[in-house]
Amino acid sequence: MARKRQSQRVTSYEVAKLAGVSQATVSRAFTAGAQIAKDKKDRVLAAAKQLNYYPNSIASSLASASTNIIAVIVGNLDNPFYVESLHAFITHLQASGKHVLSFTISQGKACDDAVLEALKYNVDAIIVTSAPLSNDLVSMTKGAGIPILLFNRSSDDPTLLSVRCDNFGGGQELGKVIYDAGARKVLILRGDPQGSTSRDRVAGFRLAVQDKAIEAVRIEEIDGNSSYDGARDAIRERFKGPNPTFPDAIYAVNDIMAIGCIDELRERFDLKFPEDIMIVGFDGIREGQLQPYKLTTIRQPINAMVLKTLELLAAIGDEEDTVKADSCVIPGRFFEGSTVTQMEQVGTKIP
Template sequence: MMKSRRRATSFDVAALAGVSQSAVSRAFSPQSSIAADTRARVLDAARKLDYVPNRIASSLTTRRTNIVAVIVGDMANPFYVQALHCIGRSLQAQGRQVLLFTLDRDASADDVMRRVLQYQVDGVVLTSARLSMRMTGRSLDRGVPIVLFNRYIPGHDAACVRCDNVHGGGLIASALLAAGGRRFAMITGDPGATTSQDRVRGFVTHLAQAGVAPEDIAEACGHSTYEGAAAAALALFDRPRRDWPDALFCINDIMALGAMDVLRARLGIAIPDALQVAGFDDIPQAAHLSYRLTTVAQPVDAMVAEALALLHLDGPARHIERAIDRALPGHLVVRATLRPPGG
């Protein structure tokens, strides 16, 4: 059976059902004023013609595309994949979809933002550390709601949802102290990312209260990647054995995996006996039996729900949040990379 070349439109359905095009439109919009039997007749005709409403066309008049742009900075970090997955699920449950933008190293902010705006998205979720400022500016100027996911811009008034990273850093410091850590080290992420800065700050501040001077905490930058962290870990241990750290905080899990792997494989360091390790994020791999990483779990579901709520996708009038900064608390997940306290 050969289908007609042209796709059926609401006019075709209207003709078959013996109603006007308006009736077809109303039949497909739940809250419209239309008689039950008319709707049934229309849906029946639509089925016969294999008609599917054209959302692109409808978005012209409704001024809503039901599309949300998600800009992912680092697809190599499972945490952001997890966040993307969660965002996609939530939006799909609302009848909306994700338009995905991945950001390459050399991507220009203006370039990405121009593409986002061309697609008339209803909102933007930005998970990229880099380029945030210029992108949020253009988005807000054009009346497109944007929410920063897990990062913020100090001088700027864009809405932001994040884990309380300072608090989380403190949780890690507290756990490492309780487990008997004495010589502390950190592997930090992208230096420009507030995520990294805040976790470091929470960690250092809490240690300071326990009498550990900041200058006694060894530090190396792992650039938020597995490989970068492996290199950083080796750098931290490039010193006499008696000065080796015995407690290491990696500001995210993916770096903790890199550090653990290289330290065990290259230097034969036993974890947690010779070195205690903690991460941040609670990515799926942190629970794997090769790592059993102690970490701070981010409340991803709640963060996503909050972020999408701040976009105000429902409701007739578009309201843009300003100067919102929601910090949700994470919680410590204790696994096997710390010694039991008092053990």
């Protein structure tokens, strides 16, 4: 995009002189949230307008080696959990004078290209919220001195920092709730089969149910592609044909799939939740709490996770290379909706 720019830039010194204030005051006038009297700010902005002055962080960042830009790579924005996470990053970073450069990648694709792009902008850090990352890229970011951090996922590479919810523990809690309610036939809707998140949520659930093994629980797993449409397709396929029999409960490893299940089973079979079938999800997204769903779920502590991420990044900066890589697992919070109920006769549905 070609554009006229001034060859000789006006400096803050000239603005300060015209406005009759100090250079520090000019700087404060251009810093969001800085303490400055309204009349002084107005004077500085008027002078800046007259002289056609605007501040430039990028030039000064080359000197200070900090751009205050954090790259956030998000995979699947069709899942509201990632949208809520991105929103939390934008809000919390902005409050501390930093900004989000957002990258999105298609589902199933590696985020190497996005990381390469982010490196070009000399970002202060890169946060990866989904998708695999090659080892070469990880080395490159380390070589460039740019911290990289995984959000809501873990990695086999022990040197990679990550912040995530306790997916195993959350799955365990849901397994206990479903077993105690009397369900003995359970259908699990898995997410990305390659992802650690879905795997951990299923493993925790299975352990809780096996722990209880006074009475056997039959578990069947199908793939819901982590998405609303994927869940609807999987449920349609699973219960096609005449007179299907339904499980006592469904465990969708994320809320958006649980919503897809509910919509599909209501539309096709007019099933009632929890009277005809119980369902639980995971994430605690806003949609799951709309009146037609009121989903019982594990709520991910997005704000706590985002703040922890920023804290880890700051620690890396403060102590240079002495901070050891340390991953952080934050427990989710059980949220009781209205999609689980005590079954009247435990186990009677097993033929």
